[in-house]
């Protein structure tokens with residue numbers, strides 16, 4: 001299947017990265033190189049480093065960018081960005097983009113198990129070379145743990161009922177496929193609760209891929225390798241990710257805690273730079289109209305100041 005993914009807030013990302021012709025830029029979630037194919041057009045003597053934990057994304061972006069020489073690819077996680085950059089022989093970079101979550105390709109490609117509308121083995125691993133699958137989770141987690149991830153990562157109000165139904169179903173037989181799980185959800189929720197499918201699949205995907213666990217490290221390590229004036233742009237797709245980004249940016253910006261009437265700062269607070277987006281940037285109405293997957297997206301930007 002062709003790798004199809006519409007890059008979200010492309011112009012807004014490019015503008016905010018303020019790309020220099022001779023700079024080094026990292027796309028920590030290169031996917032189908034939607035953003036990267038624009039970034040690389042702007043770099044002349046510079047370099048683009050593309051990272052993704054999904055080998056199919058790496059293969060697709062390599063193909064899309066094959067005419068360029070100044071690009072290096074790394075199969076790995078964005079939370080290890082510092083190690084990836086150092087491993088290639090660089091200390092600092094001039095800009096980093098993280099476009100979190102899954103690509104349209106991963107969801108639409110029928111065999112990966114990300115979608116409840118396509119019958120496939122319950123896998124959901126972005127990196128199929130490691131880790132536990134959604135099948136392992138639904139067949140081995142306790143009722144309480146299932147309920148907890150459905151509630152915390154999916155904000156699903158029928159979490160308890162769905163977890164109970166899963167436990168009951170697996171007493172009879174192992175749950176192996178997306179359709180089997182969808183049938184269990186259907187039996188646990190009212191007929192009109194169609195969003196429950198999306199929420200449960202999202203919660204499982206987040207748990208399988210540890211999506212929230214590495215995010216703070218990814219942000220702190222990214223900022224630590226930025227040159228003065230370099231920017232980190234992050235697109236999130238749900239409130240849990242966005243909260244981590246917003247709070248970590250504020251922590252990195254730092255805040256003077258001296259009493260207001262002190263003539264100069266003595267608390268010695270450390271600042272790594274400034275938050276550029278006090279409020280997140282969201283896609284234009286036209287983009288939201290033409291690409292429904294963009295509707296929940298938020299872009300936040302941090303600038304390194306040394």
Ligand SMILES: C[S@@+](CC[C@H](N)C(=O)[O-])C[C@H]1O[C@@H](n2cnc3c(N)ncnc32)[C@H](O)[C@@H]1O
Nearest residue numbers: 007029031032033034035052053054077078099
């Ligand atoms: C929304 S897509 C990026 C699409 C890309 N910006 C484009 O325009 O084609 C997210 C990508 O990030 C990858 N990904 C998700 N979590 C990751 C992580 N922790 N480390 C590296 N890549 C990750 C996914 O495999 C997926 O390819």
